Amino acid sequence: xxxxxxxxxxxxxxxxxxxxxxxxxxYVKAGAQVVIESGIGSAVNIPDSDYQDAGAEVxxxxxxxxxxxxxxxxxxxxxxxxxEGTKQSVCCISFLDPFNNTEHIKWLKDSGRSALSIEMxxxxxxxxxxxxxxxxxxxxxxxxxxxxxxxxxxxxxxMMTPAGTLKPAKVFVIGAGVAGLQAxxxxxxxxxxxxxxxxxxxxxxxxxxLGAKFLAIDVGETGQNEQGYANALTEEQMQIQQQAxxxxxxxxxxxxxxxxxxxxxxxxxxxxxxxxKMKPGSVIVDMAAENGxxxxxxxxxxxxxxxxxxxIGTGNWPxxxxxxxxxxxxxxxxxxxxxxxxxxxxxxxLDLSDDILQTALITHQGELINPTIxxxxxxxxx
Numbered sequence: 580x581x582x583x584x585x586x587x588x589x590x591x592x593x594x595x596x597x598x599x600x601x602x603x604x605x606y607v608k609a610g611a612q613v614v615i616e617s618g619i620g621s622a623v624n625i626p627d628s629d630y631q632d633a634g635a636e637v638x639x640x641x642x643x644x645x646x647x648x649x650x651x652x653x654x655x656x657x658x659x660x661x662x663e664g665t666k667q668s669v670c671c672i673s674f675l676d677p678f679n680n681t682e683h684i685k686w687l688k689d690s691g692r693s694a695l696s697i698e699m700x701x702x703x704x705x706x707x708x709x710x711x712x713x714x715x716x717x718x719x720x721x722x723x724x725x726x727x728x729x730x731x732x733x734x735x736x737x738m739m740t741p742a743g744t745l746k747p748a749k750v751f752v753i754g755a756g757v758a759g760l761q762a763x764x765x766x767x768x769x770x771x772x773x774x775x776x777x778x779x780x781x782x783x784x785x786x787x788x789l790g791a792k793f794l795a796i797d798v799g800e801t802g803q804n805e806q807g808y809a810n811a812l813t814e815e816q817m818q819i820q821q822q823a824x825x826x827x828x829x830x831x832x833x834x835x836x837x838x839x840x841x842x843x844x845x846x847x848x849x850x851x852x853x854x855x856k857m858k859p860g861s862v863i864v865d866m867a868a869e870n871g872x873x874x875x876x877x878x879x880x881x882x883x884x885x886x887x888x889x890x891i892g893t894g895n896w897p898x899x900x901x902x903x904x905x906x907x908x909x910x911x912x913x914x915x916x917x918x919x920x921x922x923x924x925x926x927x928x929l930d931l932s933d934d935i936l937q938t939a940l941i942t943h944q945g946e947l948i949n950p951t952i953x954x955x956x957x958x959x960x961x
Contacts, residue, residue, distance in 0.1 A: 580612050581926035583916075584648035586641065587616040590655045594622035594901035595908060597652045597673075600633040602909045607634035609917060610925035616644050623902040650927065652912055656694075659686050667691045670929065670943075672912065674698060674711075677941050677952050678843075679870075684952060687942040693929065698841075699939045699949055700915070706935060709918065711911035713757045718904050719896035720761025720837070723864040724750075726899075727833045728769065730862045730882070730889045736770020747772045751827050752791075753848055753873070754837035755782040758866060762835050763791045771833070776824055778816075796823040817846060821853070829856040836873035837866045849874045851885070859887030868892025 583606055585598040596619050603613045613635040617627055627637045638644040645665050651657065653673045662671070667690065675696035677684055687694045697711045707713075728735060731748065738745040750766040752759050755777035763786060766773045773791035777783075783793040796819065828834050828849060834857075839845045845867035854863070854876065865877040869892070876885050877892040884890070897904035918935070919927040929936055929943065940948040947953040 580610060581649040582612045582614055582647050583650050583652060584644055585613070585615045585619055585635075585652050586644065586657070587619045587621070588654050592895055592898060593655055594898045595654045595905045596620055596623060596625075596901075597654055597905075597909055597912055598630070598635075599906055599909045600625065600629045600635075602913045603630055603633040603635040605913055605917070609920055610922065612636070614638055614644060614647060616641055620905075623905050650916070652916075654908060656680070656683070659683065662687075662690070662692060665692070669693065670695060670927075672697065672915070675941060677949070678841075678955065681956060684941060684947075685956065688945060688947055691945045693943040694941045695915075695936075695939050696941050696949075697911070697915075697939070699941065701935060701938050709911050709915040709935075711908050714907040714911055715897045715904060716757040717761045718900055718907070719866065720758035720763075721765045722896040722899045723758070723835050723837075723866060723891075724762050724765040724769070724833075726891050726893070726896075727835065727862045727864050730891065731832060732860045733832065734770075735766065748832040749774070749830060750833045750835070751775070751794075751824075751831040752835045752837065753777075753824070754839075754866075755779075755786050756837060759835070759837040760785060760789065762837065763789045766833070767791060774827060774831075776820075776827075778820070794824065794827055796820055817848075821848065821850065824848075825853050825856070828853055829858075831861065832858070833862050833864070835864045835866070838873050839867050839870065844871045845873055847873060847875055851875045854888050854890070855886040857886070857888045860889075861887075862889045862891065864891045866896070869894040 606613045615630050615635050615637055617637050617639045631637055642664055645661060648665055648669050651671045656673045656675050670693035672695045677696050700706050700709055733748060735748045737747040748771045750771040750773045752762050752775040755775050763773050763775050767790045774794050775786045775791050776794040786793045836848055838848055863874055865872050865874040867873045868877045869879045874890055877890045879892055880894055882891045916927050921928045938949055941952055
């Protein structure tokens, strides 16, 4: 019988958790032993007793908890110091950020421990129910609109009042992926006038179906990769894009940027010169601020004012709606683990011939499994 361990998150501003009582009940029914760290659900107002009623064991001592684990499930990855106290055969499942966390990946490989990166789960029909990156991005799109609305000194919808008519706020969303589409939908529901842009013209119909206008900019051939992420633009294409969208940005009350290139530094889409042309009191939300930023001058983890414009770069957007984010993430993890569950062994079996594990499993038994990360670390050696 496998022991599934779920820890309380200790990173600042991380309010999500990797397990809800309903998930604990499902794991126990499958034959697993579920052990949680006391207080795992405190940030979302779920007491330990609810987990105990679902069949989980509650442990106060974190070191004791980790030492028992066959699988460690968390939102944020655990560090080397804590993992040194685990079994060498342990498998850690979390957001791992493998492209920017290479030293930790090297240690995981050398130590013989297995690590599965939630970000690397393929975007396919089979994987939809376990695609935590998409589920969390959808919530991020909603939260970014809410954050912007809280800072904007005016209402979003048009209002006809005895004192006069208030025009709807103008919202410009750059990037129409999962987060961008949810931001568009949320802003439209709140009554704003919404325009969106994406380098992939294939998403134009999705934008229009939500009631928004699509800003057409001819930057030449673009497209997306097999995972559905936008391809990187050339320097010349970036200049064309920035010039074409500058007037739309200057005319907007809220601008939300969601352009992120998986595994690479995000592109700078808005220059300080463009920011200076926006109306004082306008708001920009930079989804990519923690990874380098889409907006020149944005600050990771902070809300700042530049040229009278509020730029929000606080990041970890799903944590602002931690209960729903935890429910979605915990369900994604459950779908993932039970996909590989062997009833007779009462454990998840890591079949390296499976296409999901070939991509999502980063290290296993002293080897690098994901081919992209393997190639990346080989380049580092050279």
